[in-house]
Amino acid sequence: MAKVHLLFRKEDIDETALANHKIAVVFDILLATSTITAALSFGAKTVIPAVSGLEAKEHARLLPNDSYELVGEYEGRTIGGFHSPAPLSLKDISEGKTIVLSTTNGTVAIRKAMAASHLYVGSLLNGQALARHICRHHETETIVAICAGSSGRFCLEDFYGAGYFIACLLMNGISLNDLSDSAAAAFLFYQQYRTVSSGRTILKSAGVGRWLMAHGLESDIDYISEQGTTSVIPLFQKTKWGGEITDVTRRSFSL
Amino acid sequence: MAKVHLLFRKEDIDETALANHKIAVVFDILLATSTITAALSFGAKTVIPAVSGLEAKEHARLLPNDSYELVGEYEGRTIGGFHSPAPLSLKDISEGKTIVLSTTNGTVAIRKAMAASHLYVGSLLNGQALARHICRHHETETIVAICAGSSGRFCLEDFYGAGYFIACLLMNGISLNDLSDSAAAAFLFYQQYRTVSSGRTILKSAGVGRWLMAHGLESDIDYISEQGTTSVIPLFQKTKWGGEITDVTRRSFSL
Numbered sequence: 001m002a003k004v005h006l007l008f009r010k011e012d013i014d015e016t017a018l019a020n021h022k023i024a025v026v027f028d029i030l031l032a033t034s035t036i037t038a039a040l041s042f043g044a045k046t047v048i049p050a051v052s053g054l055e056a057k058e059h060a061r062l063l064p065n066d067s068y069e070l071v072g073e074y075e076g077r078t079i080g081g082f083h084s085p086a087p088l089s090l091k092d093i094s095e096g097k098t099i100v101l102s103t104t105n106g107t108v109a110i111r112k113a114m115a116a117s118h119l120y121v122g123s124l125l126n127g128q129a130l131a132r133h134i135c136r137h138h139e140t141e142t143i144v145a146i147c148a149g150s151s152g153r154f155c156l157e158d159f160y161g162a163g164y165f166i167a168c169l170l171m172n173g174i175s176l177n178d179l180s181d182s183a184a185a186a187f188l189f190y191q192q193y194r195t196v197s198s199g200r201t202i203l204k205s206a207g208v209g210r211w212l213m214a215h216g217l218e219s220d221i222d223y224i225s226e227q228g229t230t231s232v233i234p235l236f237q238k239t240k241w242g243g244e245i246t247d248v249t250r251r252s253f254s255l
Numbered sequence: 256m257a258k259v260h261l262l263f264r265k266e267d268i269d270e271t272a273l274a275n276h277k278i279a280v281v282f283d284i285l286l287a288t289s290t291i292t293a294a295l296s297f298g299a300k301t302v303i304p305a306v307s308g309l310e311a312k313e314h315a316r317l318l319p320n321d322s323y324e325l326v327g328e329y330e331g332r333t334i335g336g337f338h339s340p341a342p343l344s345l346k347d348i349s350e351g352k353t354i355v356l357s358t359t360n361g362t363v364a365i366r367k368a369m370a371a372s373h374l375y376v377g378s379l380l381n382g383q384a385l386a387r388h389i390c391r392h393h394e395t396e397t398i399v400a401i402c403a404g405s406s407g408r409f410c411l412e413d414f415y416g417a418g419y420f421i422a423c424l425l426m427n428g429i430s431l432n433d434l435s436d437s438a439a440a441a442f443l444f445y446q447q448y449r450t451v452s453s454g455r456t457i458l459k460s461a462g463v464g465r466w467l468m469a470h471g472l473e474s475d476i477d478y479i480s481e482q483g484t485t486s487v488i489p490l491f492q493k494t495k496w497g498g499e500i501t502d503v504t505r506r507s508f509s510l
Binding site: 008153154155156159176180181182184185188189192193202205206207 | 431447448462
Protein backbone atom coordinates (compact mmCIF):
# COMPACT_ATOMS: atom_id res chain seq x y z
CA MET A 1 0.00 0.00 0.00
CA ALA A 2 1.14 3.56 -0.71
CA LYS A 3 2.83 5.65 1.98
CA VAL A 4 1.90 9.32 2.34
CA HIS A 5 4.27 12.12 3.21
CA LEU A 6 3.85 15.92 3.36
CA LEU A 7 6.28 18.78 2.73
CA PHE A 8 5.52 22.08 4.43
CA ARG A 9 7.09 24.34 1.78
CA LYS A 10 8.30 24.05 -1.81
CA GLU A 11 11.80 24.84 -0.47
CA ASP A 12 11.75 21.40 1.24
CA ILE A 13 11.41 19.56 -2.10
CA ASP A 14 14.23 17.05 -2.63
CA GLU A 15 14.19 16.65 -6.39
CA THR A 16 16.33 13.50 -6.32
CA ALA A 17 14.00 11.79 -3.83
CA LEU A 18 10.93 12.78 -5.92
CA ALA A 19 12.52 11.28 -9.01
CA ASN A 20 12.54 7.91 -7.23
CA HIS A 21 8.99 6.84 -8.28
CA LYS A 22 7.12 9.36 -6.14
CA ILE A 23 3.61 10.66 -6.83
CA ALA A 24 3.61 14.39 -6.11
CA VAL A 25 0.56 16.57 -5.50
CA VAL A 26 1.13 20.32 -5.21
CA PHE A 27 -1.15 22.58 -3.14
CA ASP A 28 -1.13 26.35 -3.46
CA ILE A 29 -4.67 26.87 -2.27
CA LEU A 30 -4.49 30.68 -2.44
CA LEU A 31 -4.30 30.83 -5.43
CA ALA A 32 -2.38 28.94 -8.13
CA THR A 33 -3.50 25.32 -7.78
CA SER A 34 -7.11 26.34 -7.14
CA THR A 35 -6.84 28.60 -10.19
CA ILE A 36 -5.53 25.73 -12.35
CA THR A 37 -8.30 23.37 -11.18
CA ALA A 38 -10.89 26.09 -11.81
CA ALA A 39 -9.54 27.03 -15.26
CA LEU A 40 -9.73 23.38 -16.39
CA SER A 41 -13.23 23.07 -14.94
CA PHE A 42 -14.19 26.25 -16.87
CA GLY A 43 -13.11 24.49 -20.07
CA ALA A 44 -9.48 25.51 -20.53
CA LYS A 45 -7.75 23.04 -22.88
CA THR A 46 -4.50 23.08 -20.97
CA VAL A 47 -2.55 25.16 -18.44
CA ILE A 48 1.14 25.92 -18.96
CA PRO A 49 2.80 26.69 -15.61
CA ALA A 50 5.62 29.22 -16.04
CA VAL A 51 8.21 30.24 -13.46
CA SER A 52 8.13 33.93 -14.45
CA GLY A 53 6.17 36.44 -16.48
CA LEU A 54 9.01 36.55 -18.99
CA GLU A 55 8.95 32.78 -19.47
CA ALA A 56 5.15 32.88 -19.82
CA LYS A 57 5.46 35.43 -22.65
CA GLU A 58 8.10 33.30 -24.37
CA HIS A 59 5.81 30.25 -24.21
CA ALA A 60 2.90 32.28 -25.50
CA ARG A 61 4.91 33.38 -28.55
CA LEU A 62 4.96 29.72 -29.69
CA LEU A 63 1.16 29.48 -29.62
CA PRO A 64 -1.31 30.52 -32.35
CA ASN A 65 -2.91 33.92 -31.85
CA ASP A 66 -6.22 33.83 -29.94
CA SER A 67 -5.49 30.28 -28.68
CA TYR A 68 -4.19 31.38 -25.29
CA GLU A 69 -4.59 33.77 -22.36
CA LEU A 70 -1.73 35.11 -20.25
CA VAL A 71 -2.57 34.95 -16.52
CA GLY A 72 -0.35 35.74 -13.58
CA GLU A 73 0.94 37.68 -10.63
CA TYR A 74 4.32 38.35 -9.06
CA GLU A 75 4.47 38.98 -5.31
CA GLY A 76 0.71 39.56 -5.25
CA ARG A 77 0.47 42.08 -8.12
CA THR A 78 -1.05 41.11 -11.45
CA ILE A 79 1.70 41.17 -14.10
CA GLY A 80 1.28 43.99 -16.67
CA GLY A 81 -0.72 42.77 -19.69
CA PHE A 82 -1.80 39.56 -17.91
CA HIS A 83 -5.19 38.58 -16.49
CA SER A 84 -5.49 38.32 -12.69
CA PRO A 85 -5.08 34.72 -11.43
CA ALA A 86 -8.16 35.05 -9.19
CA PRO A 87 -10.13 31.97 -10.31
CA LEU A 88 -13.52 33.61 -10.80
CA SER A 89 -12.00 36.12 -13.22
CA LEU A 90 -11.14 33.17 -15.53
CA LYS A 91 -14.71 31.91 -15.79
CA ASP A 92 -15.51 33.60 -19.08
CA ILE A 93 -12.13 33.46 -20.79
CA SER A 94 -11.02 29.83 -20.33
CA GLU A 95 -13.21 27.81 -22.71
CA GLY A 96 -11.02 26.05 -25.28
CA LYS A 97 -7.97 28.16 -24.42
CA THR A 98 -4.43 27.44 -23.30
CA ILE A 99 -3.88 29.31 -20.04
CA VAL A 100 -0.24 30.37 -19.67
CA LEU A 101 0.06 30.95 -15.92
CA SER A 102 2.88 32.47 -13.90
CA THR A 103 2.65 32.91 -10.13
CA THR A 104 5.12 33.63 -7.35
CA ASN A 105 4.73 30.30 -5.58
CA GLY A 106 2.35 27.73 -7.07
CA THR A 107 3.66 27.44 -10.61
CA VAL A 108 7.24 27.59 -9.29
CA ALA A 109 6.42 24.71 -6.88
CA ILE A 110 4.93 22.67 -9.74
CA ARG A 111 8.03 23.12 -11.89
CA LYS A 112 10.28 22.28 -8.89
CA ALA A 113 8.32 19.01 -8.42
CA MET A 114 8.40 17.93 -12.07
CA ALA A 115 10.94 15.17 -11.37
CA ALA A 116 8.16 13.10 -9.72
CA SER A 117 7.01 10.08 -11.71
CA HIS A 118 3.49 11.57 -11.75
CA LEU A 119 2.69 15.15 -10.75
CA TYR A 120 -0.84 16.29 -9.94
CA VAL A 121 -2.35 19.63 -8.95
CA GLY A 122 -4.56 19.66 -5.84
CA SER A 123 -7.13 21.98 -4.33
CA LEU A 124 -10.17 21.81 -2.09
CA LEU A 125 -12.31 21.85 -5.25
CA ASN A 126 -10.99 18.54 -6.56
CA GLY A 127 -9.48 16.77 -3.49
CA GLN A 128 -12.00 13.94 -3.42
CA ALA A 129 -11.81 13.05 -7.14
CA LEU A 130 -8.01 13.39 -7.06
CA ALA A 131 -7.63 11.06 -4.06
CA ARG A 132 -9.88 8.46 -5.70
CA HIS A 133 -7.92 8.66 -8.96
CA ILE A 134 -4.53 8.39 -7.22
CA CYS A 135 -5.59 5.46 -5.01
CA ARG A 136 -6.88 3.68 -8.11
CA HIS A 137 -3.82 4.28 -10.33
CA HIS A 138 -0.90 4.36 -7.92
CA GLU A 139 -1.39 1.61 -5.41
CA THR A 140 2.18 1.11 -4.25
CA GLU A 141 4.08 4.36 -4.81
CA THR A 142 4.75 6.94 -2.09
CA ILE A 143 2.48 9.99 -2.35
CA VAL A 144 4.09 13.32 -1.45
CA ALA A 145 1.69 16.19 -0.73
CA ILE A 146 3.63 19.42 -1.30
CA CYS A 147 2.46 22.64 0.34
CA ALA A 148 3.78 25.46 -1.85
CA GLY A 149 3.92 28.07 0.89
CA SER A 150 4.66 31.71 0.19
CA SER A 151 8.16 33.08 -0.41
CA GLY A 152 9.81 30.45 1.79
CA ARG A 153 7.14 30.53 4.49
CA PHE A 154 4.56 27.91 5.42
CA CYS A 155 0.95 28.76 4.52
CA LEU A 156 -1.90 27.58 6.72
CA GLU A 157 -4.31 27.22 3.77
CA ASP A 158 -1.99 24.80 1.94
CA PHE A 159 -1.72 22.65 5.09
CA TYR A 160 -5.52 22.65 5.36
CA GLY A 161 -5.98 21.75 1.67
CA ALA A 162 -3.40 18.96 1.86
CA GLY A 163 -5.11 17.73 5.05
CA TYR A 164 -8.41 17.49 3.16
CA PHE A 165 -6.74 15.54 0.35
CA ILE A 166 -5.15 13.14 2.89
CA ALA A 167 -8.55 12.71 4.60
CA CYS A 168 -9.91 11.74 1.14
CA LEU A 169 -7.02 9.25 0.68
CA LEU A 170 -8.05 7.63 3.98
CA MET A 171 -11.58 7.25 2.61
CA ASN A 172 -10.10 5.47 -0.42
CA GLY A 173 -8.15 2.74 1.34
CA ILE A 174 -4.99 4.41 2.67
CA SER A 175 -4.50 3.63 6.38
CA LEU A 176 -3.52 5.99 9.20
CA ASN A 177 -0.40 3.88 9.72
CA ASP A 178 0.72 4.76 6.18
CA LEU A 179 0.97 8.47 7.02
CA SER A 180 4.25 10.10 8.00
CA ASP A 181 4.09 12.39 11.03
CA SER A 182 3.72 15.45 8.78
CA ALA A 183 0.91 13.85 6.78
CA ALA A 184 -0.78 12.78 10.03
CA ALA A 185 -0.50 16.34 11.39
CA ALA A 186 -2.28 17.74 8.31
CA PHE A 187 -4.99 15.07 8.46
CA LEU A 188 -5.61 15.52 12.22
CA PHE A 189 -5.67 19.28 11.69
CA TYR A 190 -8.16 19.09 8.82
CA GLN A 191 -10.36 16.61 10.66
CA GLN A 192 -11.09 19.14 13.40
CA TYR A 193 -11.95 21.95 10.97
CA ARG A 194 -13.54 19.89 8.22
CA THR A 195 -16.75 21.79 7.54
CA VAL A 196 -16.74 24.18 4.61
CA SER A 197 -17.51 27.07 6.95
CA SER A 198 -14.59 26.21 9.30
CA GLY A 199 -12.29 25.84 6.31
CA ARG A 200 -13.42 29.19 4.95
CA THR A 201 -12.61 30.81 8.31
CA ILE A 202 -9.15 29.17 8.28
CA LEU A 203 -8.48 30.41 4.73
CA LYS A 204 -9.60 33.94 5.57
CA SER A 205 -7.54 34.06 8.79
CA ALA A 206 -4.30 32.90 7.12
CA GLY A 207 -1.70 35.50 6.14
CA VAL A 208 -2.36 35.29 2.38
CA GLY A 209 -6.12 35.09 3.02
CA ARG A 210 -6.07 38.34 5.00
CA TRP A 211 -4.13 40.00 2.17
CA LEU A 212 -6.63 38.78 -0.44
CA MET A 213 -9.57 39.91 1.69
CA ALA A 214 -8.02 43.37 1.95
CA HIS A 215 -7.77 43.42 -1.87
CA GLY A 216 -11.45 42.59 -2.45
CA LEU A 217 -11.11 38.89 -3.29
CA GLU A 218 -13.48 37.46 -0.65
CA SER A 219 -15.77 35.88 -3.26
CA ASP A 220 -12.78 34.04 -4.77
CA ILE A 221 -11.92 32.63 -1.33
CA ASP A 222 -15.56 31.60 -0.90
CA TYR A 223 -15.38 29.79 -4.24
CA ILE A 224 -11.99 28.15 -3.49
CA SER A 225 -13.13 26.85 -0.10
CA GLU A 226 -15.86 24.61 -1.56
CA GLN A 227 -14.76 20.99 -1.06
CA GLY A 228 -14.97 18.32 -3.75
CA THR A 229 -17.14 20.22 -6.21
CA THR A 230 -15.27 19.21 -9.37
CA SER A 231 -13.90 15.94 -10.74
CA VAL A 232 -11.09 17.62 -12.69
CA ILE A 233 -7.79 15.71 -12.31
CA PRO A 234 -5.01 18.08 -13.41
CA LEU A 235 -1.89 16.10 -14.45
CA PHE A 236 1.41 17.75 -15.33
CA GLN A 237 3.26 16.37 -18.32
CA LYS A 238 6.72 17.38 -19.47
CA THR A 239 7.07 18.99 -22.87
CA LYS A 240 10.19 20.16 -24.65
CA TRP A 241 9.69 23.71 -23.30
CA GLY A 242 8.75 22.77 -19.70
CA GLY A 243 5.38 21.20 -19.26
CA GLU A 244 1.62 21.48 -19.44
CA ILE A 245 -1.29 20.50 -17.22
CA THR A 246 -4.35 18.78 -18.65
CA ASP A 247 -7.44 17.20 -17.15
CA VAL A 248 -6.96 13.42 -17.16
CA THR A 249 -10.73 12.80 -17.13
CA ARG A 250 -11.40 14.86 -20.22
CA ARG A 251 -8.49 13.23 -22.04
CA SER A 252 -9.93 9.76 -21.38
CA PHE A 253 -13.32 10.83 -22.72
CA SER A 254 -11.77 12.13 -25.93
CA LEU A 255 -9.90 8.87 -26.61
CA MET B 256 3.98 43.15 21.33
CA ALA B 257 6.01 40.05 20.52
CA LYS B 258 5.44 38.11 17.28
CA VAL B 259 5.48 34.33 17.36
CA HIS B 260 6.87 32.07 14.66
CA LEU B 261 7.40 28.30 14.44
CA LEU B 262 9.99 26.19 12.63
CA PHE B 263 9.02 22.62 11.77
CA ARG B 264 12.54 21.12 11.96
CA LYS B 265 15.96 22.10 13.31
CA GLU B 266 17.16 22.02 9.67
CA ASP B 267 15.00 25.12 9.05
CA ILE B 268 16.94 27.21 11.60
CA ASP B 269 18.42 30.35 10.05
CA GLU B 270 21.22 31.17 12.49
CA THR B 271 21.66 34.71 11.15
CA ALA B 272 17.96 35.51 11.59
CA LEU B 273 17.97 34.07 15.15
CA ALA B 274 20.96 36.26 16.05
CA ASN B 275 18.80 39.30 15.30
CA HIS B 276 17.26 39.61 18.80
CA LYS B 277 15.10 36.49 18.62
CA ILE B 278 13.88 34.49 21.62
CA ALA B 279 14.21 30.79 20.73
CA VAL B 280 12.44 27.90 22.46
CA VAL B 281 13.46 24.39 21.40
CA PHE B 282 11.04 21.44 21.59
CA ASP B 283 12.20 17.83 21.34
CA ILE B 284 9.32 16.36 23.28
CA LEU B 285 10.45 12.71 22.80
CA LEU B 286 12.90 12.98 24.50
CA ALA B 287 15.68 15.56 24.94
CA THR B 288 13.89 18.74 26.00
CA SER B 289 11.48 16.83 28.26
CA THR B 290 14.55 15.07 29.72
CA ILE B 291 16.31 18.40 30.38
CA THR B 292 13.21 19.88 32.06
CA ALA B 293 12.81 16.72 34.14
CA ALA B 294 16.49 16.53 35.15
CA LEU B 295 16.40 20.14 36.41
CA SER B 296 13.13 19.44 38.25
CA PHE B 297 14.82 16.38 39.84
CA GLY B 298 17.50 18.70 41.22
CA ALA B 299 20.24 18.63 38.57
CA LYS B 300 22.47 21.68 38.98
CA THR B 301 22.93 22.20 35.27
CA VAL B 302 22.64 20.36 31.96
CA ILE B 303 25.39 20.56 29.34
CA PRO B 304 23.97 19.83 25.86
CA ALA B 305 26.57 18.12 23.69
CA VAL B 306 26.34 17.47 19.95
CA SER B 307 27.94 14.01 20.19
CA GLY B 308 28.96 11.34 22.69
CA LEU B 309 32.60 12.21 22.06
CA GLU B 310 32.02 15.88 22.84
CA ALA B 311 30.07 14.90 25.97
CA LYS B 312 33.05 12.87 27.22
CA GLU B 313 35.42 15.76 26.49
CA HIS B 314 33.21 18.13 28.52
CA ALA B 315 32.97 15.62 31.33
CA ARG B 316 36.78 15.43 31.57
CA LEU B 317 36.80 19.09 32.63
CA LEU B 318 34.45 18.40 35.57
CA PRO B 319 35.36 17.15 39.07
CA ASN B 320 34.83 13.41 39.59
CA ASP B 321 31.39 12.48 40.98
CA SER B 322 30.01 15.92 40.02
CA TYR B 323 28.41 14.76 36.76
CA GLU B 324 26.48 12.03 34.96
CA LEU B 325 26.86 11.17 31.29
CA VAL B 326 23.47 10.71 29.64
CA GLY B 327 22.69 10.14 25.98
CA GLU B 328 21.64 8.25 22.90
CA TYR B 329 22.58 8.19 19.24
CA GLU B 330 19.91 7.21 16.71
CA GLY B 331 17.79 5.76 19.51
CA ARG B 332 20.45 3.60 21.19
CA THR B 333 21.90 4.56 24.57
CA ILE B 334 25.58 5.45 24.10
CA GLY B 335 27.97 2.94 25.70
CA GLY B 336 28.86 3.98 29.28
CA PHE B 337 26.07 6.63 29.35
CA HIS B 338 22.74 6.57 31.19
CA SER B 339 19.57 6.32 29.08
CA PRO B 340 17.99 9.73 28.41
CA ALA B 341 14.52 8.43 29.35
CA PRO B 342 13.50 11.07 31.92
CA LEU B 343 12.27 8.74 34.67
CA SER B 344 15.63 6.97 34.72
CA LEU B 345 17.21 10.26 35.83
CA LYS B 346 15.01 10.68 38.90
CA ASP B 347 17.48 9.24 41.40
CA ILE B 348 20.76 10.37 39.86
CA SER B 349 20.20 14.06 39.11
CA GLU B 350 20.28 15.78 42.53
CA GLY B 351 23.13 18.30 42.67
CA LYS B 352 24.75 16.88 39.53
CA THR B 353 25.81 18.27 36.18
CA ILE B 354 24.07 16.23 33.49
CA VAL B 355 26.17 16.02 30.33
CA LEU B 356 23.60 15.12 27.68
CA SER B 357 24.07 14.08 24.07
CA THR B 358 21.12 13.18 21.83
CA THR B 359 20.61 12.75 18.09
CA ASN B 360 18.22 15.67 17.70
CA GLY B 361 17.37 17.75 20.78
CA THR B 362 20.81 18.75 22.00
CA VAL B 363 21.92 19.30 18.38
CA ALA B 364 18.91 21.60 17.85
CA ILE B 365 19.76 23.54 21.02
CA ARG B 366 23.33 24.08 19.92
CA LYS B 367 22.15 25.08 16.41
CA ALA B 368 19.86 27.72 18.01
CA MET B 369 22.47 29.21 20.35
CA ALA B 370 22.77 32.39 18.26
CA ALA B 371 19.37 33.53 19.62
CA SER B 372 19.50 36.40 22.10
CA HIS B 373 17.80 34.15 24.66
CA LEU B 374 17.43 30.40 24.25
CA TYR B 375 14.98 28.35 26.34
CA VAL B 376 14.11 24.67 26.51
CA GLY B 377 10.42 23.75 26.28
CA SER B 378 8.29 20.72 27.03
CA LEU B 379 4.72 19.90 28.00
CA LEU B 380 5.91 19.73 31.62
CA ASN B 381 6.92 23.39 31.79
CA GLY B 382 5.03 25.09 28.93
CA GLN B 383 2.82 27.21 31.16
CA ALA B 384 5.60 28.55 33.42
CA LEU B 385 7.85 29.12 30.41
CA ALA B 386 5.20 31.11 28.51
CA ARG B 387 4.52 33.30 31.57
CA HIS B 388 8.25 33.94 32.06
CA ILE B 389 8.84 34.79 28.39
CA CYS B 390 5.83 37.12 28.17
CA ARG B 391 7.04 38.89 31.30
CA HIS B 392 10.70 39.28 30.29
CA HIS B 393 10.59 39.60 26.49
CA GLU B 394 7.72 41.88 25.63
CA THR B 395 8.81 43.06 22.21
CA GLU B 396 11.13 40.43 20.72
CA THR B 397 10.01 37.80 18.20
CA ILE B 398 9.59 34.36 19.76
CA VAL B 399 10.64 31.42 17.57
CA ALA B 400 9.35 27.99 18.65
CA ILE B 401 11.70 25.41 17.13
CA CYS B 402 10.50 21.82 16.62
CA ALA B 403 13.65 19.67 16.66
CA GLY B 404 12.22 16.86 14.54
CA SER B 405 14.07 13.62 13.99
CA SER B 406 16.91 13.20 11.50
CA GLY B 407 15.58 15.87 9.16
CA ARG B 408 11.93 14.86 9.50
CA PHE B 409 9.06 16.65 11.22
CA CYS B 410 7.84 15.06 14.48
CA LEU B 411 4.18 15.29 15.45
CA GLU B 412 4.95 15.40 19.18
CA ASP B 413 7.15 18.50 18.81
CA PHE B 414 4.36 20.27 16.88
CA TYR B 415 1.92 19.34 19.66
CA GLY B 416 4.30 20.52 22.42
CA ALA B 417 5.01 23.80 20.63
CA GLY B 418 1.24 24.22 20.10
CA TYR B 419 0.70 23.88 23.87
CA PHE B 420 3.40 26.49 24.54
CA ILE B 421 1.80 28.87 22.00
CA ALA B 422 -1.63 28.30 23.62
CA CYS B 423 0.00 29.32 26.93
CA LEU B 424 1.48 32.45 25.27
CA LEU B 425 -2.07 33.41 24.21
CA MET B 426 -3.18 33.10 27.84
CA ASN B 427 -0.38 35.51 28.77
CA GLY B 428 -1.23 38.42 26.50
CA ILE B 429 -0.01 37.39 23.03
CA SER B 430 -2.75 37.84 20.41
CA LEU B 431 -3.81 35.46 17.63
CA ASN B 432 -2.86 38.19 15.15
CA ASP B 433 0.73 38.01 16.39
CA LEU B 434 1.11 34.38 15.24
CA SER B 435 2.67 33.46 11.90
CA ASP B 436 0.77 30.87 9.88
CA SER B 437 3.04 28.08 11.21
CA ALA B 438 2.55 29.19 14.83
CA ALA B 439 -1.23 29.45 14.22
CA ALA B 440 -1.27 25.92 12.75
CA ALA B 441 0.40 24.51 15.89
CA PHE B 442 -1.95 26.42 18.18
CA LEU B 443 -5.11 25.41 16.27
CA PHE B 444 -3.87 21.82 16.21
CA TYR B 445 -3.15 21.75 19.95
CA GLN B 446 -6.45 23.42 20.79
CA GLN B 447 -8.42 20.48 19.35
CA TYR B 448 -6.38 17.84 21.20
CA ARG B 449 -5.68 19.79 24.38
CA THR B 450 -6.60 17.27 27.08
CA VAL B 451 -3.75 15.29 28.62
CA SER B 452 -5.31 12.06 27.42
CA SER B 453 -5.63 13.31 23.80
CA GLY B 454 -2.05 14.55 23.94
CA ARG B 455 -0.88 11.20 25.27
CA THR B 456 -2.62 9.46 22.34
CA ILE B 457 -0.94 11.86 19.88
CA LEU B 458 2.50 11.22 21.43
CA LYS B 459 2.01 7.45 21.36
CA SER B 460 0.77 7.46 17.75
CA ALA B 461 3.70 9.55 16.44
CA GLY B 462 6.61 7.76 14.74
CA VAL B 463 9.08 8.24 17.61
CA GLY B 464 6.32 7.48 20.14
CA ARG B 465 5.58 4.13 18.50
CA TRP B 466 9.30 3.31 18.57
CA LEU B 467 9.56 4.20 22.28
CA MET B 468 6.44 2.16 23.09
CA ALA B 469 7.97 -0.84 21.33
CA HIS B 470 11.07 -0.38 23.53
CA GLY B 471 9.16 -0.40 26.82
CA LEU B 472 9.13 3.35 27.50
CA GLU B 473 5.36 3.87 27.86
CA SER B 474 5.66 5.15 31.43
CA ASP B 475 8.15 7.80 30.27
CA ILE B 476 5.67 8.98 27.63
CA ASP B 477 2.95 9.06 30.28
CA TYR B 478 5.20 11.24 32.45
CA ILE B 479 6.23 13.52 29.54
CA SER B 480 2.64 14.10 28.47
CA GLU B 481 1.62 15.79 31.73
CA GLN B 482 1.01 19.49 31.01
CA GLY B 483 2.34 22.33 33.16
CA THR B 484 3.42 20.25 36.16
CA THR B 485 6.71 22.05 36.79
CA SER B 486 7.81 25.68 36.97
CA VAL B 487 11.37 24.95 35.83
CA ILE B 488 12.58 27.52 33.25
CA PRO B 489 15.63 26.04 31.50
CA LEU B 490 17.80 28.81 29.99
CA PHE B 491 20.82 28.11 27.81
CA GLN B 492 23.88 30.22 28.42
CA LYS B 493 27.04 30.23 26.36
CA THR B 494 30.24 29.12 28.01
CA LYS B 495 33.75 28.95 26.58
CA TRP B 496 33.27 25.25 25.72
CA GLY B 497 29.70 25.53 24.29
CA GLY B 498 27.00 26.18 26.82
CA GLU B 499 24.99 25.03 29.79
CA ILE B 500 21.33 25.03 30.74
CA THR B 501 20.21 26.11 34.20
CA ASP B 502 16.86 26.73 35.83
CA VAL B 503 16.25 30.49 35.90
CA THR B 504 13.85 30.19 38.86
CA ARG B 505 16.34 28.44 41.07
CA ARG B 506 19.05 30.93 40.17
CA SER B 507 16.85 33.87 41.17
CA PHE B 508 16.05 32.24 44.51
CA SER B 509 19.71 31.72 45.27
CA LEU B 510 20.64 35.36 44.62
